[in-house]
Amino acid sequence: MTNFICTLALKLPNGKLKIVVGKVFGQIIQEMRGQHGFGYDPVFKPDECDFTFAEMKLGEKNKISHRARALQKALEEIKCYLRVGV
Numbered sequence: 750m751t752n753f754i755c756t757l758a759l760k761l762p763n764g765k766l767k768i769v770v771g772k773v774f775g776q777i778i779q780e781m782r783g784q785h786g787f788g789y790d791p792v793f794k795p796d797e798c799d800f801t802f803a804e805m806k807l808g809e810k811n812k813i814s815h816r817a818r819a820l821q822k823a824l825e826e827i828k829c830y831l832r833v834g835v
Contacts, residue, residue, distance in 0.1 A: 753773050759827070775794050786803045
C-alpha cells in the first residue's frame with residue numbers, strides 16, 4: 750500500500766490558520782502504463798480504479814488526486830470563511 754499526501758496551509762484574513770490534507774491510496778505497479786502526467790503517474794494505480802494516473806485524462810486524475818482533494822478542502826474552508834466571516 751502506498752499513499753500520497755498533500756498538505757496545504759491557509760492563512761485567512763481574520764488571522765486564523767487552517768491546515769487541510771488530501772490523500773490518495775494505491776499501489777506502485779511493476780510496469781509503466783500510460784502517457785499522461787509526470788513523475789510517478791505511470792506506475793501509481795489508485796485503489797479506487799483500474800488505471801494508473803498516467804492512463805487517466807487530466808480531468809479524471811484531478812477528481813481523485815491528493816492535490817485535488819487538498820485543494821477541494823481548501824476551497825471549502827475559503828467558502829466557509831466567506832459565508833461566516835469569522
